[in-house]
Amino acid sequence: MKILKDILYKVSLNSTIGNMDRRISELVFDSRKVVEDSVFVAISGTQVDGHVFIDAALDKGAKVIVCETLPEVLHEEITYVQVVNSARALGIMAANYYENPSEKLKIVAVTGTNGKTTTATLLYQLFIEMGYVVGLLSTVENKISGKVIPSTHTTPDALSMQSLLKEMVDEGCTHCFMEASSHAIVQERTAGIKLTGAVFTNITHDHLDYHGTFDEYIKAKKKLFDELPKDAFALINADDKRAMVMLQNTKATRQSFGLKYPADFKAKILTNALEGLELDINGRQVWFRMIGEFNAYNLLGVLATAVLLGEDEEEILMQLSKVEGAQGRFDKIAIAGITAIVDYAHTPDALENVLKTIQGVRSGGEQVITIVGCGGNRDKTKRPIMAKIATQLSDKVILTSDNPRDEDPMTILKEMEAGINPVDFKKTMIIEDRREAIKTAGIMANKGDIILIAGKGHETYQEIKGVKHLFDDRAVVKELLNLLNQ
Ligand SMILES: CC(=O)N[C@H]1[C@@H](OP(=O)(O)OP(=O)(O)OC[C@H]2O[C@@H](n3ccc(=O)[nH]c3=O)[C@H](O)[C@@H]2O)O[C@H](CO)[C@@H](O)[C@@H]1O[C@H](C)C(=O)N[C@@H](C)C(=O)N[C@H](CCC(=O)O)C(=O)O
Ligand SMILES: Nc1ncnc2c1ncn2[C@@H]1O[C@H](COP(=O)(O)OP(=O)(O)OP(=O)(O)O)[C@@H](O)[C@H]1O
Ligand SMILES: N[C@H](CCC[C@H](N)C(=O)O)C(=O)O
Numbered sequence: 476m477k478i479l480k481d482i483l484y485k486v487s488l489n490s491t492i493g494n495m496d497r498r499i500s501e502l503v504f505d506s507r508k509v510v511e512d513s514v515f516v517a518i519s520g521t522q523v524d525g526h527v528f529i530d531a532a533l534d535k536g537a538k539v540i541v542c543e544t545l546p547e548v549l550h551e552e553i554t555y556v557q558v559v560n561s562a563r564a565l566g567i568m569a570a571n572y573y574e575n576p577s578e579k580l581k582i583v584a585v586t587g588t589n590g591k592t593t594t595a596t597l598l599y600q601l602f603i604e605m606g607y608v609v610g611l612l613s614t615v616e617n618k619i620s621g622k623v624i625p626s627t628h629t630t631p632d633a634l635s636m637q638s639l640l641k642e643m644v645d646e647g648c649t650h651c652f653m654e655a656s657s658h659a660i661v662q663e664r665t666a667g668i669k670l671t672g673a674v675f676t677n678i679t680h681d682h683l684d685y686h687g688t689f690d691e692y693i694k695a696k697k698k699l700f701d702e703l704p705k706d707a708f709a710l711i712n713a714d715d716k717r718a719m720v721m722l723q724n725t726k727a728t729r730q731s732f733g734l735k736y737p738a739d740f741k742a743k744i745l746t747n748a749l750e751g752l753e754l755d756i757n758g759r760q761v762w763f764r765m766i767g768e769f770n771a772y773n774l775l776g777v778l779a780t781a782v783l784l785g786e787d788e789e790e791i792l793m794q795l796s797k798v799e800g801a802q803g804r805f806d807k808i809a810i811a812g813i814t815a816i817v818d819y820a821h822t823p824d825a826l827e828n829v830l831k832t833i834q835g836v837r838s839g840g841e842q843v844i845t846i847v848g849c850g851g852n853r854d855k856t857k858r859p860i861m862a863k864i865a866t867q868l869s870d871k872v873i874l875t876s877d878n879p880r881d882e883d884p885m886t887i888l889k890e891m892e893a894g895i896n897p898v899d900f901k902k903t904m905i906i907e908d909r910r911e912a913i914k915t916a917g918i919m920a921n922k923g924d925i926i927l928i929a930g931k932g933h934e935t936y937q938e939i940k941g942v943k944h945l946f947d948d949r950a951v952v953k954e955l956l957n958l959l960n961q
């Protein structure tokens with residue numbers, strides 16, 4: 476059992492009413508999870524205001540209420556803690572509750588529109604190769620020294636995250652590499668973490684549904700750097716237009732990487748092929764298994780991070796050349812002379828990068844057939860842009876369903892279609908059923924052709940109206956190409 480005032484250490488308080496030395500059982504922010512003697516933190520969310528569940532939490536046995544607005548009726552036996560920001564309070568309290576695990580680990584958070592999972596996973600794989608016991612928090616999976624813990628978010632909620640960090644400490648991890656999504660930063664899921672460093676990959680169009688404007692989205696990413704401690708490093712991709720903004724108010728040591736503009740860590744692409752990348756780094760020529768210019772950035776960001784963590788550059792390059800990166804990112808599946816590429820590109824920039832990479836490595840005569848959709852209940856403004864990019868950079872395009880969630884799939888597809896130039900209509904088809912779309916691409920493809928299946932990467936489900944149906948692009952394309960080529 477913990478003492479209330481201990482877990483409130485460093486939380487900005489407005490007022491307190493009642494016993495602060497109280498012993499508490501659990502810390503919860505969902506009234507449905509309250510047990511006897513819990514602390515319930517009321518957070519105002521995107522769907523409901525958690526303050527309306529204070530009575531429900533009390534009915535279930537909560538003895539402490541942490542909130543921004545005090546309820547009208549106060550109960551004598553209950554402790555009320557009024558805070559400036561409940562979400563932030565939860566982050567700090569969760570860290571205290573789990574004994575501040577981030578102070579016992581070197582944690583690096585990666586933020587940016589694209590490349591977070593790739594960068595964090597490469598760092599995890601690199602540090603494992605270098606002999607460390609390491610943790611990973613990512614969109615694809617969470618890992619603690621090799622053990623996989625399924626991931627529900629890119630960045631877990633503050634409680635789950637601090638609990639995972641505590642487990643990392645208990646398992647003897649020295650480092651943790653994690654993704655910091657813009658949602659998580661705004662929602663203060665990262666508030667209680669002491670970072671050793673933060674990495675900015677890039678910022679392009681995404682999540683405008685949540686942040687409202689591109690400026691707000693930039694501000695969300697910048698907040699991570701604003702809050703870094705003085706002894707941390709702030710590493711940016713110098714070639715991104717908005718990178719300098721990230722460093723404007725940081726107290727951390729400023730560092731940069733890039734292929735074009737002056738930077739602390741530089742590289743040059745010597746070869747960019749379907750087999751991998753050859754880079755020149757400080758006069759050393761090194762081959763990597765990753766494909767595409769965007770992965771040159773990811774690799775360079777990883778190299779810079781590892782150097783800033785005190786590792787030897789030569790050793791890093793030797794081990795980094797062996798690693799493969801995250802699942803579902805440019806996964807190549809070759810069957811009967813046809814190459815299928817499954818990739819998680821779900822933003823306009825990612826789709827453009829992946830298609831340009833394919834255009835850059837193709838031999839010329841073959842067709843590039845792209846299958847793409849856009850997620851429901853997510854940024855609608857990216858839909859027409861992604862469809863336009865797909866048609867401009869492919870020979871044939873099949874628009875299909877991604878995760879429609881609560882939306883009508885045909886409405887999403889019509890919104891995508893609206894972005895296509897009329898001259899490109901003849902190369903475009905709409906096939907709502909994703910399996911049928913992949914099958915049709917398989918039928919259209921000839922030997923040598925490339926099929927890009929974009930948007931879902933590692934995902935093993937398709938989310939339709941709250942139900943996750945099993946669906947794995949990699950398994951489906953393998954099965955169908957094998958069947959078609961029997
Ligand atoms: C839009 C969004 O980010 N929502 C996240 C947010 O929930 P919310 O603000 O909508 O919560 P809410 O339903 O309004 O509830 C408000 C409060 O009331 C509480 N409540 C609610 C009901 C009840 O009966 N009792 C109760 O106490 C809730 O526990 C909550 O504390 O806080 C929850 C707890 O941390 C998250 O699980 C939830 O993620 C939802 C499921 C989600 O889909 N999030 C996505 C968009 C997301 O976070 N994505 C990013 C990655 C994006 C990227 O690719 O870059 C991620 O980090 O995964
Ligand atoms: N540095 C990069 N710049 C631009 N695009 C990239 C970069 N790295 C990866 N991509 C593209 O973006 C897709 C998603 O990559 P990744 O999963 O690493 O990003 P993420 O930032 O973790 O995404 P999410 O926000 O969904 O967690 C990849 O499949 C690839 O198409
Ligand atoms: N982490 C991203 C993933 C999008 C992946 C795409 N398949 C979709 O469902 O939109 C999000 O939650 O917006």
Ligand SMILES: [Mg+2]
Pocket residue numbers: 591592593613614615629654
């Ligand atoms: Mg990710």
